[in-house]
Amino acid sequence: MTSYKTGLNFALELDKTDELSHFRSQFHIPKHKNGEDCIYLCGNSLGLQPKITQSYINQELKDWAELGVEGHVHGENPWLSYHELLTDTMAEIVGAKPIEVVVMNTLTTNLHLMMVSFYRPTNKRYKILIEGDAFPSDKYAVESQLRHHGIDEKEGLILWKSREGEELLRYEDLESILKEYGDEIALVMIGGVNYYTGQFFDLKRITELGHKYGCFVGFDCAHGAGNVKLNLHNSGADFAIWCSYKYLNSGPGSLSGVFVHERHAYDKNLNRFTGWWSHNKETRFKMRDDFDMLPGAEGWQLSNPPILSMAAIKASLDVFKKAGMDNLISKSKKLTTYFEFLLNELNHKSIKIITPINNNERGCQLSIQVKNADKSLHHKLTDVGIICDWREPDVIRCAPVPLYNSFEDVFNMVEKLKLILNGK
Structure with missing residues (x-):
């Protein structure tokens, strides 16, 4: 030391x-x-x-100017598969397998998409557990999901709070909450690193606790990705989301990353919202085929990706790879x-x-x-x-x-x- x-x-x-x-x-x-x-x-x-970000974006602007639509297949970095250029390094940064990771949409959009799949309220099990001082957008998102399902957010939201006079959260308090309400909780959704205190939570411990009581478990890793060793695969979490503009240096409002554990990779019965970019790549452009879901996290994509934003992410990830x-x-x-x-x-x-x-x-x-x-x-x-x-x-x-x-x-x-x- x-x-x-x-x-x-x-x-x-x-x-x-x-x-x-x-x-x-x-x-x-x-x-x-x-x-x-x-x-x-x-x-x-x-x-x-x-x-290097400017040159990465300029390359795509150049291909757009010189190739037009042909940039999708003939560009320096063909746009049709551009998101795949980000997968391996992003997976390494968050401690996941490539099949478990995709870059798409923005943070809260992805949180909602994950809750479509992993928040499945029933008459008995309908509550969501979050941090007492969760990042506001997370709180707003889960409250709106509760309302969407006809559940009063005051009744459906459980808060894991710090004790009076303390700032940090205690795991024994989380254990007590789950012991008392576990069979009523459908989803545990925690920020991997608390935005206010900077407390980095034990994702594996929280996941095991949640799963013990039959809950799905997800994490908002906006303050964790590129900052701490998340080890998402080994944590066993069902899903995680994160932004790329904080520690991942991709520019204001840039795209989000998504992790879905590989045990869900081939589950076609898992409810989700779909779009043509989650359809089988081999038949995607036949246009009239019935939906054929891609395996892994890619199966949660909706639309073709915004290349200029992804170029900025690629620039930063290349720096991370070297470091x-x-x-x-x-x-x-x-x-x-x-x-x-x-x-x-x-x-x-x-x-x-x-x-x-x-x-x-x-x-x-x-x-x-x-x-x-x-x-x-x-x-x-x-x-x-x-x-x-x-x-x-x-x-x-x-x-x-x-x-x-x-x-x-x-x-x-x-x-x-x-x-x-x-x-x-």
Whole structure:
């Protein structure tokens, strides 16, 4: 275990020995008004743009300009099968088999599509269990599914809440909920990494608990994909969804990833919404054949994919492939532990880290609670060139991303925070 020290020189030494440090130069870093690079700690909200992204998109624009519709089969990267170019690397990032992964649609759309298949309410088993402080869009989505099935959301929604005076969720409380209501719960749907606290949940443990009581289990891994080792296949989860614009750096509003466990791959009786892109590729364009479902996650596709968005995803995934998830996770733990060390060294009575101390229970995000603070603190940080994230009522979310953040970034952020907290 690294023994950390205070002072800029130590941060610079850590950067010198960082084997991934060269990846920083492969990203566009936003500039502060003074012309210097910002300290960008907001990859948990929107990842930075890889410099190769523009050329990847330009290639598809070139093929569209020069080939028109023929780009579907004769382009540099034929559009008909373009989504397949993303599958292997995306599957590796989330710990899945290629047959279990597809990139399509956007995050909440995919959550609804998964609930069509994996939320099957009956008169007795109709409830959905989520985190008490789930990301709002997840809560809105599951509430609307309950209403769609004629169920009062207040009756049908069960919340796994933290205890009074605590921020993190306890598994024994989840066990108690399932013990009491398990035979009434149709779906357990949890965020793989909680957006607010940064708590990384034990997906396998939650899945086994849910399955023990006959529930389907799914995860929203928007804050986990590209950030932590999800090991989705080994978790046994029925499904997972994630966006690609946070840690996966694919650009604002870009496409979502979907995982469906291989045990469901060939189940043609599993209810789902379908479209022509979930139809057998060999007969898809005969147009008048009866529906013939594709096996695996591809069988949940609806429409032909948006190529320009996928080109941006491909650019980022190619960077990930070169860096390697194991290497990224290793650096992430060092960065975040160093960040935690520096914050603790401040010994400032107003700040508290609410993210788990155990770095196996978190990704690269640290959520810093600042007593008696309001959003003016966030504005002050922005004014001195720190781009981070504010969440009401009093939390700064900071994510030192291993692909493009340095140990010097972390050091300088804490120094600037210290000056602001001390009124300087």
